Amino acid sequence: MTVNTQARTDEFTDIYDLGEPIADTRAPDVDVRQRWETRRFEAKLVNPANRRKLKVIIVGTGLAGASAAATLGEAGYHVTSFCYQDSPRRAHSIAAQGGINAAKNYRNDGDSIYRLFYDTVKGGDFRSRESNVYRLAQVSVEIIDQCVAQGVPFAREYGGLLDNRSFGGVQVSRTFYARGQTGQQLLIGAYQALERQVAAGTVINHTRHEMLEVIVADDRARGVIVRDMVTGEIETHFADAVVLATGGYGNVFFLSTNAMGCNVTANWRAHRKGAYFGNPCYTQIHPTCIPVSGDYQSKLTLMSESLRNDGRIWVPKKAGDDRPASQIPEDERDYYLERQYPSFGNLVPRDIASRAAKYVCDEGRGVGPGGLGVYLDFADAITRLGRDTVEAKYGNLFDMYAQITGENPYETPMRIYPAVHYTMGGLWVDYDLQSSITGLFVTGEANFSDHGANRLGASALMQGLADGYFVLPYTLANYLADGPYEPIDETHPAAVEAKQQVTDRIEKLLSINGTRTVDSFHRELGTIMWEYCGMARTEGGLLKAIELIRELRTEFWRNVKVTGVNEDLNQTLERAGRVADFIDLGELMCIDALHRRESCGGHFRVESQTEDGEALRHDDDFAYVAAWEFGGDGGKPVLHKEALIYQNVEMKQRSYK
Amino acid sequence: MTKRVGARRSTVALKALMAVSGLIMVGYLLLHMYGNLKVFSGQVAFDEYSHHLRTIGEPLLPESGLLWIIRVVLLAAIIAHVYSAVVLTVRDRKATRTGSGPRYKSKQNKRGFQRSYASFTLRWGGVIIFLFIIFHLLNLTTNDIAPGGASASPYERVLNTFGEWYMVLVYTIALLAVGFHLRHGVWAAGMTLGANTSVKARRNLNVLAYALSGIITIGFLIPPYAILFGWVG
Amino acid sequence: MKITVRVWRQANPSDEGKMVGYDLDDVSEHMSFLEMLDVLNERLTLEGEEPIAFDSDCREGICGMCGLVINGLAHGPERTTTCQLHMRSFKDGDVIDIEPWRSSSFPVVKDLVVDRGAFDRIIQAGGYISAPTGSAPEANNLPVPKENADHAFEAATCIGCGACVAACPNGSAMLFTAAKITHLGLLPQGQPERASRVLGMVEQHDHEGFGNCTNIGECTAACPKGIPLDTISRLNRDLLGALAKGKA
Incomplete structure (x- = not known):
């Protein structure tokens, strides 16, 4: 491998190949305001009588999956849905705390669809598609209506109308919320709608089933291979279209705020069968998580960003200062965000706050176990507002912190550290949410489409529900209008091949019988990714990471120990398959991060920063989506570029000084 | 899975039956207690009251008509109460019976987080009360059990019975069982009939349960002890 | 700290099942309860024994996937989910009983995993x-x-x-x-x-x-x-x- 620092646009052709450029051909060529309406009008319709003859498979039952299954079932299609949990209600959308944005302008504070569109494009650091984002802002309004009708108990004012708050550094109050459990309430709403369809017989839901392969027959996605996680049976399911609503891949870092079971397997299997992976390196790292307490740690817990409204972030001025916080005098504390960013102070965007924390810890000034933490101090707020006010505002968060750490945040400052929280990258889709495999649609966090290089707060819930309730039902119908497609069965070569791939892989995993546990590989992968493909990335580091990951893959397939058998509930086997795919994905993430020699949103290349240490984009060279085509095992991935064309929003450099 | 039955035969409906039948009996107990306290008015008044119970409602009703109506209603209430208790208990056993031995093998925290003595003893307390009622009827109604001597005068029957310390002890135990049963039962009846829908309602319901169980237990125990200590007659 | 856990092991729904004891020598009070089980499972795997099957997903107390009866109490001694329970709620030398939810409507699938x-x-x-x-209809109409x-x-x-x-x-x-x-x-x-x-x-x-x-x-x-x-x-x-x- 050669390290080439000659020119920004030089490609690493020894690591990947450059393919043909691609483009989204589905968004109508009209003014951005008219695109969705035009597309809906142009989309083909399916006669209600024909819907009964059409089958749709939906993998995943989070906001994007459950809402789509409920809506399509209601419309009369035959829907089969799968989730790996024991109930659709457990999907990780449930853990979203903050809220959901919608351009309702209930506050009369100047919000509008256009402003939500603008804020989202800007927040995404100008690396998202205008068409998709504008549509997202348009349907945001309908989402709130739909959820309220379902009985989602949003926060209300004394007059009985819906309450809003300002969230994620925007200047309007457009966030709808249900205390700190908005994701839970929205998911339960979608789950209930889904179960209603199950009762009506339009949706069949399989719990504890994991998708392990997609069946691509005659160039169309026609089904999936799933494993019944209780019996180990490998099942084949066919349909006229397949939807992946399988969430993000933050667990590639081992430690993240994702649920234990979140994985990339469905997406990665589809990628291997021809679906392009868009912008895999775009990950969001959230600054206010509870730090790691030991090497047994299994996951990280996020605390709402709202804590930064009143908490002050600091570390000792002196490296290696291990006195307790209370014994460090005021003049030996460094309130580094307030110092570096006088106008935004502790409220700088997520990526900046995260990176600043990393830097001070790298300097040896971090606090707590392992020196990986910074203080978030409420002493001033308690003096200024009184303990009761602080308790009223943040009581539940303080309780959660105390529960996990055993420390009382009213007395000693909280310790926080950044953690991986969301992945903006995902399978590449066009305006219709269709991937590069015909008939394979991807929704929610699993696709790459709406958040560019960085996601704004309260936008993930919005996107998941927008895709599932309001976008997919139209675009999928357009595809299904040409169906039903020629029936295929288990004897079709594509089905046979897919099933064989699954059983071969399981047999292989069970036969290695090495000396290292699956988790030990996952942890090691996480360490590599966090170190070299985390908050600050360098060319040298990424090249090293690629090498380390390749070695890790070899070691994994030689030395992993998977106990038990397939024909049983075997959680080790489940994890082994997921970790194997994470290793492959990790490599692609590093390649993507390596090739993008600019900083944008959640992707920070140390080589590309302003004099003030801010992320520096290079719009002339990198205003495109990187869509990666699978290059075969041991082969090189192929990079296809989709140029991002901005007709409505002017690209600007962010500044939070 | 158990057989699918409609909501009319659901556990909640059965519980409502249990609650209503229980409350009927509570109402009867209050009247019964009022009658008992007449023992302090002397033999004539007490026996007259006793006789009056048989003639009340005449000539509209035949002799002992009302008494029989009360008896039929009470019998129906008891049957309904016991029936629902048995059906629901069998069901609960089935719902928690998994494999052999106790439901949880752990020997720690057998009383859970907060189970009260009253709720813990509701079922066995109910059985004790049922047996006591039979005993009580044989004792003071039919007078087949007549410690201290049989008599045609209800007043004398009462005096003879509670002149014996061990009979007072038996009645005390039984009434404490009734007290505990009512403490949880009245509360549960309120819950079942939908009276607990706010913090305030819950408090009121608890107060009511304590008050009724206290009043009935003490109210019934006053005459026996007064007789035992010789303050009556 | 050192603790002993006694865990319900049941290979499949028709297996009789029994409590099995395991000693853990090096448990940190900062571990979550499930992380303590993770550590035990890593050890069991390396010893070639089947790890203990238990459910968990979000591990932040909201998905509802986890749930163990710990010392006879659902979710253990604190009012929280099992995943949010920490080992600081226990002390050195404790013997901790771990069992699945028990109800004939929640049949055991394996070990501590039940079907809900x-x-x-x-x-x-x-x-x-x-x-x-x-x-x-428009949300604020109601x-x-x-x-x-x-x-x-x-x-x-x-x-x-x-x-x-x-x-x-x-x-x-x-x-x-x-x-x-x-x-x-x-x-x-x-x-x-x-x-x-x-x-x-x-x-x-x-x-x-x-x-x-x-x-x-x-x-x-x-x-x-x-x-x-x-x-x-x-x-x-x-x-x-x-x-x-x-x-x-």
Whole structure:
């Protein structure tokens, strides 16, 4: 491998190949305001009588999956849905705390669809598609209506109308919320709608089933291979279209705020069968998580960003200062965000706050176990507002912190550290949410489409529900209008091949019988990714990471120990398959991060920063989506570029000084 | 899975039956207690009251008509109460019976987080009360059990019975069982009939349960002890 | 610290199952309870033994996937989910009993994993508001008194973990069922289906074989989200009201 620092646009052709450029051909060529309406009008319709003859498979039952299954079932299609949990209600959308944005302008504070569109494009650091984002802002309004009708108990004012708050550094109050459990309430709403369809017989839901392969027959996605996680049976399911609503891949870092079971397997299997992976390196790292307490740690817990409204972030001025916080005098504390960013102070965007924390810890000034933490101090707020006010505002968060750490945040400052929280990258889709495999649609966090290089707060819930309730039902119908497609069965070569791939892989995993546990590989992968493909990335580091990951893959397939058998509930086997795919994905993430020699949103290349240490984009060279085509095992991935064309929003450099 | 039955035969409906039948009996107990306290008015008044119970409602009703109506209603209430208790208990056993031995093998925290003595003893307390009622009827109604001597005068029957310390002890135990049963039962009846829908309602319901169980237990125990200590007659 | 755990091991639904003891020498008080089991499982794997199967997903107390009976108490001694329980709640030398949720309606799948599909079926029987996508009126056309909205929210925070069933001496799922009845029944949107909802859900609850409520309150004491007992009274009231109106 050669390290080439000659020119920004030089490609690493020894690591990947450059393919043909691609483009989204589905968004109508009209003014951005008219695109969705035009597309809906142009989309083909399916006669209600024909819907009964059409089958749709939906993998995943989070906001994007459950809402789509409920809506399509209601419309009369035959829907089969799968989730790996024991109930659709457990999907990780449930853990979203903050809220959901919608351009309702209930506050009369100047919000509008256009402003939500603008804020989202800007927040995404100008690396998202205008068409998709504008549509997202348009349907945001309908989402709130739909959820309220379902009985989602949003926060209300004394007059009985819906309450809003300002969230994620925007200047309007457009966030709808249900205390700190908005994701839970929205998911339960979608789950209930889904179960209603199950009762009506339009949706069949399989719990504890994991998708392990997609069946691509005659160039169309026609089904999936799933494993019944209780019996180990490998099942084949066919349909006229397949939807992946399988969430993000933050667990590639081992430690993240994702649920234990979140994985990339469905997406990665589809990628291997021809679906392009868009912008895999775009990950969001959230600054206010509870730090790691030991090497047994299994996951990280996020605390709402709202804590930064009143908490002050600091570390000792002196490296290696291990006195307790209370014994460090005021003049030996460094309130580094307030110092570096006088106008935004502790409220700088997520990526900046995260990176600043990393830097001070790298300097040896971090606090707590392992020196990986910074203080978030409420002493001033308690003096200024009184303990009761602080308790009223943040009581539940303080309780959660105390529960996990055993420390009382009213007395000693909280310790926080950044953690991986969301992945903006995902399978590449066009305006219709269709991937590069015909008939394979991807929704929610699993696709790459709406958040560019960085996601704004309260936008993930919005996107998941927008895709599932309001976008997919139209675009999928357009595809299904040409169906039903020629029936295929288990004897079709594509089905046979897919099933064989699954059983071969399981047999292989069970036969290695090495000396290292699956988790030990996952942890090691996480360490590599966090170190070299985390908050600050360098060319040298990424090249090293690629090498380390390749070695890790070899070691994994030689030395992993998977106990038990397939024909049983075997959680080790489940994890082994997921970790194997994470290793492959990790490599692609590093390649993507390596090739993008600019900083944008959640992707920070140390080589590309302003004099003030801010992320520096290079719009002339990198205003495109990187869509990666699978290059075969041991082969090189192929990079296809989709140029991002901005007709409505002017690209600007962010500044939070 | 158990057989699918409609909501009319659901556990909640059965519980409502249990609650209503229980409350009927509570109402009867209050009247019964009022009658008992007449023992302090002397033999004539007490026996007259006793006789009056048989003639009340005449000539509209035949002799002992009302008494029989009360008896039929009470019998129906008891049957309904016991029936629902048995059906629901069998069901609960089935719902928690998994494999052999106790439901949880752990020997720690057998009383859970907060189970009260009253709720813990509701079922066995109910059985004790049922047996006591039979005993009580044989004792003071039919007078087949007549410690201290049989008599045609209800007043004398009462005096003879509670002149014996061990009979007072038996009645005390039984009434404490009734007290505990009512403490949880009245509360549960309120819950079942939908009276607990706010913090305030819950408090009121608890107060009511304590008050009724206290009043009935003490109210019934006053005459026996007064007789035992010789303050009556 | 050193502890001993006694864990219910059951290879499959038809296996008899038994408690098996394991000693752990180096447990940090900062570990979560499930991380302690993770560490034990890593050890068992390396020793070539099958690791203990248990459910967990979000590990932040909201998905409802985890749930163990610890020392006879659902979710253990603190009022929280098992995943949010930490080893600092125990002390050196403790013997900790770990068992699955016990109810004939929650059959054991393996070790500490149970099948809670009955909960989904109870929701299918009416735990929703019929609001087809696209048919919703403007959200603010339907004001909801804040008090009702807050109460509805309180009930809606149920995570469907099943601790209520595990803790109930009768194995009743009334608290779970009632939380949904209360959530939807307190909102104006939920009124049209109020009677059919309670009738359907209670019927399904009974059909699943759950026990009946004897108003003991163990469920609400074990509930990690503190769903109040008065929800059950609301369910009772709704059911009796529906029956009285002849809706059944």
